Amino acid sequence: MTIHVNPSDRLDGRGKTRAASDTEQTGAACNPCGLDRHIDHSAYTVLDGTVKQALEVGKTRLIATGLVISVAFFAIGVRLVDLTLLQGNTRTASSQTAKNLPGTAVRGDIVDRNGVILATSLPTASLFADARLVPDAEFAARELQKILPGKSRAELLAKLKSGKQFVWLQRHLTPRQQSQINSLGIPGLNFRREQRRFYPHGALTAHAVGFTSIDNEGLAGVEQSFDDMLNGTDDPLRLSLDVRIQHIMAEELSAAMAEFSAIGAAGMVYDVQNGEVVSMVSLPSYNPNEAGSAVDDARFNRATLGVYEMGSVFKLFTAAMALDEGIIRISDGYDTSDPIRVGRFTIRDYKPKNRWLSIPEILIYSSNIGTVHMAMEAGTSKQKAFLSNLGLTRPAKFDISEIGHPRLPNRWRDVNTMTISFGHGIAVSPLQLVRAAGALVNGGELKQASLVKRSDDETVPATRVISERTSQQIRRLMRLVVLHGTGRKANAEGFMVGGKSGTAEKIRDGRYVKNARMSSFLGAFPITNPRYVVFAMIDEPKGIKRTHGFATGGWVAAPVIKRLVERMGPLVSIEPIEDHIADDRIEQFLVDVTARSGGHSLASQ
Template identity: 40%
Template sequence: MSFLSRIMVLKSKAHFSTDGNNRPNDGGSSTFEGARKRKSNQAKSRVVLLVASFTVVYCIIGGRLAQFAMTPPDTTSSILPPDRLMASRPDIVDRNGALLATDIRTVSLFAEPNKIIDPDEAVEELRTVLPDLDTKGTYKKLAVKTSHFAWLRRQLTPKQQSQILALGIPGIGFRPEKRRFYPGGSTAAHILGYVNIDNRGVAGMEKYIDDQGLADLAAAGMTNDQPLQPVKLSIDLRVQDIVHDAVVNAVNNFQAKGAGAAVLDAHTGEVLAMASAPDFDPNYPNEGAAEGWLNRMTNGTFEMGSTFKTFTMAMALDSGKVTLRDAFDATNPIRIGGFTIHDFHGQHRVLTVPEIFQYSSNIGTAKIADLVGIDAHKEFLTRMGLLTKMDTELPELKMPTQPHVWKKINSITISFGHGVSTTPLQTAVAGAALVNGGKLIEPTFLPRSREQADAIAKTVVKKSTSDDIRFLLDFNGSKGSGRAARVPGYDVGSKTGTADKVVNGRYSHTLNFNTFLAAFPIDNPRYVIMTFCDEPKTGEHGGTISAYTAAPIARDIIARAAPILGIQPSFGNGNSALLVSY
């Protein structure tokens, strides 16, 4: 049989093995369907398993993300997010736009301990650039191999950064930061305050700025490194520099424990300058932590001595019970409650009201206060803001102290400045109210117009009382103890105050707190000056009372600052020119 015949026979057999419709027989069809269904079920199972797997994976990822979102930031490494490290603070400028504080870019050194090969060697190399590096503390940080981050030194100089880079230590890096810079150093330290290592305000106007919302924005991550609108202060940097020099020189020249001064606009309440010594450099605040941090002008309370006689006189004149033409007998000391009150410059005769002020008579002042009465006395000092906490932008404010119960002896001693302790700045504020027509205006370190000041001013004494007080200050400034602060060409009205300090519950006769309250030009006062000198051991002409210590501070400030403030000097009578032959 040929090959072709065989193929034909096979095809014939195959043809007759199927039915007439050319379909496989029933047994073969069932087998095929079963196999197809099994494959289909397996495919579906695989798809379901794959979807389930992806679902589980995505659930795990989503759960972890939710966990991270609800977990507070890990601060154990002391690292801040980059946006907070580089967040800008606004510049601070004076009333004329002179820069007082600004941000500068810097870098900080960090380590990844898990990448440090030899901690000992790394510490030794770093000490070649940073000799004051804490060896033990740094080694402990670098030796923790499970740690991925540790600060080593914040805010390096560019030179330090380049030197450390040259060392080539693996696992050492730098992060950009902002550092606060104060061009004037300690010139306005107690006004500006300072910031911490994370550029957050800690004291002064820096803290005030944060308290106005900057700190909350930073905590919410809503700050960035873009420049902010500068904050303008009422300070005049030129006058501030003069005041700062004057108080620092007083501490050094008079061997004093401290000194301070403030220049206040009598009609707006703006503080043009304020300084307290000892002070500190806000660029390196920790170096002044011992004594320099205390702002004695606003955060220290002291007995103001005879400057308080200004308020006693104003109280009596405003009550109508006393006039400038009245007189009081100051011949003999006053004995009350086991105490004897006498005069330092006793005249031992009847004194008129201007003479009581001129000679700073304790006896005459005590009799004036007794005439007005205890309750009226307390009410008047409260009205003047001398017994309550001052309201201003600086956070460093101390509450004045007073007797729990006012008795006659308290009222008498308070009349000449003993028994009540208050801050020097609020004494200046109350003094301004006595010379500006009777308006008490809370002080401000921000610019304020005359209209804005009038809107918040409180009338505390009559204008006639203010006129009388200006007369008394002028009288004392030209004929009394205020002559030590008289500046040629400028009419300065003033009152001195020398208070014995309390040591171990008793008044010391060798330690004084000297104060000086002045206004100029006294015929129409524009500025009020308050100075103090704490525990001077010497003074001009060898004296340690106010006329030789606190008054010269004011004199030096007025002589240098008055021309800058635009006060025209006046020589001769009737503002006519004074001709001098040479």
């Protein structure tokens, strides 16, 4: 098509006309032909069509892109609705099921009286396989055995070829093991998050705290007794133990075992005011983190499960019984010159004085003969009743299940009354012993022992077993034993320790075995107003040159108590104080009692 345009006008780039410039107008005037100008605008038409086409393509692309993005967002929205609303119940059920799987449940910490962690749970990874998805069981077993040295290749191969959908390969991996297995890239191997029980102090508190199975089920100690309470809670269980005192006790007992070549030991610290067990040690011990590898002797709790003839420490109970029943007075005494013969048995003193001894002297010199006279005046029925009231004739009630049954005579005859008076013919646990001793020194009340920390306002179950007067007399006698008797090596300066040593031969196959003895010391401090009963027992010590070949309680166990008290005293806010006035009164008490009984004053010996 031909368009006639005014020479003075021109199409611009957008197809519009504009006025010609002055130069263009001048050129037109010089047109020699003098004819109207005819211009072909087909080029302008092509340009206009290209622009429109480009615009249409761009618009189409924008619409398509928008539709794709909209569809994507719509799909994401639908999936979110599906996950949160439609599958919510299913996922909640799955989560609940996971919590109920072995090893996945929350388990509360166990802490000592000061909040120090004794047992806690840490997250670990456990390896399992879907045997149906493992492409090369031989290769997988070979590579896994390199990472898991505790597993045999045959065991792993059998599991990987089992065809089972779920089979455990190794529980509680280390982070390094998990990383190494991940790097293998073997299909069908997966990990499950679990909780593993961990005991930071290892063997130190093993017999008290106990341990759990691989599925976090309590199998011993507090872990077993409080299994239901610990499972499914974040709240810690606070024990009465003080890990600092536990460490001191274990260290001192271990040193004594090494020095005297002993086969075992046990020790306890008992709060006589509230019945709390502050320390409970049994040696040898074991690592609860590897409880499965512990030998039976190490897992055996000598402090609560073991029962032993305690020897002369029982003389304190005989004296308390006779004094409290009014059978004797503190100023009374007995002639210990002649041994006592009963049938084929003869009762002698270890180091006889061969004279009249006052009641304090009978304890100071640990006279078997004098103690037998006291018991026989009281009689068998009173002895049985008194020891029963002290909880010595039945298993102790305590917070762990490892509790020993005392060994009593089948028929409690006169000869049994005699031997039991000085600690032979009856076997009790250290736990029973310290609880009964607590009643002797705390004013006469037998408290319920506890391994769990009691609140300050909690009422402690208690039963009166002796009078306050008798308790005071026993405390004086115990102090005199440390000042002048077999307990002198337990005399921690400034802490006013009172106590009694004990030595008893062990029984094997129904017979006493010489040179196989239990050597012990039972003490309390400060004896003027006791707070703690302390006990140490060494199993089968051997005499050494320093002790002149002796391995009795006074030589072996009394020094353990001395060092224990000196180290633990400041930790429990008991500072050493030289109380000469109290000791002077106790000394004068001894002088007066001995004079009234017609005996010999120790001051003159």
